[in-house]
Amino acid sequence: MIEIRGLAKRLGRRQVLQGLDLDVRAGETLVVLGPSGTGKSVLLKHIIGLMKPDAGSIRIDGEEIVGLSEEQLNPVRRRFGMLFQGAALLDSLTVGENVALAMQEHARGLDEAEVRRRVIERLEWVGLQAAAALKPASLSGGMRKRVGLARALAMDPEYVLYDEPTTGLDPITADVINQLIRGMQKQLHVTSVVVTHDIKSAYTVADRIVLLYQGRVMFDGTPEETRRTDDAMMRQFIEGSSQGPIQPV
Amino acid sequence: MASGVTPDDIALKGVRYASGRLGDSLAGVGRAATMMLEATQVSLRRPPSVRLIAQQMGAIGVDSLWLVIVVSLFTGAVAAVQAAYQLTSVVPLKYLSGVILRSVVIELGPVLTALVIGGRVGASMAAELGTMKVTEQIDALRAMGISPMRHLVAPRVLAAIIMLPVLTIYADAIAIFGGYVVAVVVVNVPSPIYLQGLREFFEMKDLLSGLVKAVFFGSIIGMMGCYHGFETEGGAEGVGRATTMAVVSSCVLILILDYILASVLFRIIFA
Numbered sequence A: 001m002i003e004i005r006g007l008a009k010r011l012g013r014r015q016v017l018q019g020l021d022l023d024v025r026a027g028e029t030l031v032v033l034g035p036s037g038t039g040k041s042v043l044l045k046h047i048i049g050l051m052k053p054d055a056g057s058i059r060i061d062g063e064e065i066v067g068l069s070e071e072q073l074n075p076v077r078r079r080f081g082m083l084f085q086g087a088a089l090l091d092s093l094t095v096g097e098n099v100a101l102a103m104q105e106h107a108r109g110l111d112e113a114e115v116r117r118r119v120i121e122r123l124e125w126v127g128l129q130a131a132a133a134l135k136p137a138s139l140s141g142g143m144r145k146r147v148g149l150a151r152a153l154a155m156d157p158e159y160v161l162y163d164e165p166t167t168g169l170d171p172i173t174a175d176v177i178n179q180l181i182r183g184m185q186k187q188l189h190v191t192s193v194v195v196t197h198d199i200k201s202a203y204t205v206a207d208r209i210v211l212l213y214q215g216r217v218m219f220d221g222t223p224e225e226t227r228r229t230d231d232a233m234m235r236q237f238i239e240g241s242s243q244g245p246i247q248p249v
Numbered sequence B: 001m002a003s004g005v006t007p008d009d010i011a012l013k014g015v016r017y018a019s020g021r022l023g024d025s026l027a028g029v030g031r032a033a034t035m036m037l038e039a040t041q042v043s044l045r046r047p048p049s050v051r052l053i054a055q056q057m058g059a060i061g062v063d064s065l066w067l068v069i070v071v072s073l074f075t076g077a078v079a080a081v082q083a084a085y086q087l088t089s090v091v092p093l094k095y096l097s098g099v100i101l102r103s104v105v106i107e108l109g110p111v112l113t114a115l116v117i118g119g120r121v122g123a124s125m126a127a128e129l130g131t132m133k134v135t136e137q138i139d140a141l142r143a144m145g146i147s148p149m150r151h152l153v154a155p156r157v158l159a160a161i162i163m164l165p166v167l168t169i170y171a172d173a174i175a176i177f178g179g180y181v182v183a184v185v186v187v188n189v190p191s192p193i194y195l196q197g198l199r200e201f202f203e204m205k206d207l208l209s210g211l212v213k214a215v216f217f218g219s220i221i222g223m224m225g226c227y228h229g230f231e232t233e234g235g236a237e238g239v240g241r242a243t244t245m246a247v248v249s250s251c252v253l254i255l256i257l258d259y260i261l262a263s264v265l266f267r268i269i270f271a
């Protein structure tokens, strides 16, 4: 369980997070919606300790992570997998080496054959087993995203943070990824936070949907509640209208 | 002076600007040193992989060897021409090789090697790490619980510290050879005399002090390359800025440190 209380973060001249409260319950898949530039990626980076908040608290299974040093954060981070918005693959390494990296670093007991087997398995999940020997530079944006996803799932994480997992994918591949996220939750009981703009993806994977705007959670409900809501902001977002309480930038 | 601005005001502004820049630079050196301390601590707890260090050593050697060869060959040649010009009719020419030897081994070899490598390797480190920073690759490592200090910084700094003395030995040998060619072919010093001078004037402590310098210069190059890479903000433009900063700051620091080391090494340790 992730409990976020009063999270505040100023970046440059913008107060990006303004006392945000949010719980992610054990085993659920929470979808975070919100217009571009609201701070969705910033929120994920706080959860995994890549950014330090100006104020507020983040507890992972009861353990406060705000104020921990890099070294102290490492054991916490090992329980997480994160898919970055831009994939963030190490471009000096091949696709396979990217997926293997954390295993080689943290599970030195694993022999080479086992690492290889797990790398291929993860790549099969995202439909890229043939790409293991390629360098990230030779992949399309959507393929890089999927490699990033394979890498995020490499260490059998308890928590997975997905930053726009289906952005830049064709609808068919997007559905493969949606099913994968769904499967992580159903079969492996992974707790997930999925940041997305893709309403279809949100309805497919979510147990719960929140809307982030102006640094706070503005709506919180199940997919069914979201469909039927008359909350003006949520309606505007679902319908994709430039008219409404959310100001287009 | 209609606006009431006096030359004094302008001078004051200039001093403030210059001291501000100096303050910024000193603060930068401080932060870079803090980063080195952190990388050392992390690496003592668990050493960086030998494979990564070897990879970086290879990159430095391959990147720079031909440059070092060309630069030191001509450095030796110029040293010979200069020394011949200054010594002729003052002292016997048998001292020529001694002068070349000492200036190369103590000063020219380590400093020019460091400046060349500071340009070549410092820039490529800053560019590579800067790109990794702005594309969130460094954050990705952190998110996987992999310390960028151990995985990226320590191998680069260690490789630079190991490779600088190695390349300096090459540079010394090649420069002395360059000097030999000029001395024998152009200045007409008989070859046996040149070689005898080398033997007479060679001192182990000169060579050692040059190599000690090289170790320090190597750490500066690695440190500035990594620090400016990690500090990179704002896309491709930021990477360009980081690259320039890495080269400029390592060259300036190398020359400043050379002065300090020259004083310390020769007055105190090797006195």
Ligand SMILES: Nc1ncnc2c1ncn2[C@@H]1O[C@H](COP(=O)(O)OP(=O)(O)O)[C@@H](O)[C@H]1O
Binding pocket: A011, A012, A014, A016, A034, A035, A036, A037, A038, A039, A040, A041, A042, A043
């Ligand atoms: N490292 C940073 N430095 C300064 N500003 C940042 C940084 N990261 C994000 N921001 C700003 O924070 C805001 C939220 O960014 P982000 O979380 O990426 O939005 P999104 O909701 O689209 O993921 C944006 O205005 C962005 O410019």
Ligand SMILES: [Mg+2]
Binding pocket: A040, A041, A042, A085, A163
């Ligand atoms: Mg984002």
